Amino acid sequence: MLDAAAMALFLWDRYLSARLSYGQARALLDEHTAVRGPGTGWDLHEYRHPSLTHLGEQGASLLMLMAKSGHKKPENVRRYFKPSPEAIAEVTSLLAPGDSRRWPTTSAGA
Known part of the structure; x- marks a missing residue:
């Protein structure tokens, strides 16, 4: 299960109020779930x-x-x-x- 910080990732950019692209969302998810370096996350x-x-x-x-x-x-x-x-x-x-x-x-x- 994801921790609270990762669960708060909603695919929306808080600062621009714009929807994130698939690539941006994927990078954020990887950043918050990677345990063995970049590219190892979900x-x-x-x-x-x-x-x-x-x-x-x-x-x-x-x-x-x-x-x-x-x-x-x-x-x-x-x-x-x-x-x-x-x-x-x-x-x-x-x-x-x-x-x-x-x-x-x-x-x-x-």
Whole structure:
């Protein structure tokens, strides 16, 4: 986990009130997380999987995930979306509300 100083890095330049470029954000993240010298810190690209997964688990549509990630093809964004077992269980529970161990039965006359 990041310490409080690194968590305060929000990709915004406090002095100019302008959004940082990807390169600037990457350099700041590396500066605050490098333990063996420059270039050894965390990389922003590492956050693509967890951020897209979190957004997807919260209900973001495939089109929204594509817009956020900049992917043009659904198959490209899909490789970044890795739902947790809990998220899969939650969506599965929608099939049988109240009891995820049984399938609903139908009456013979239906």
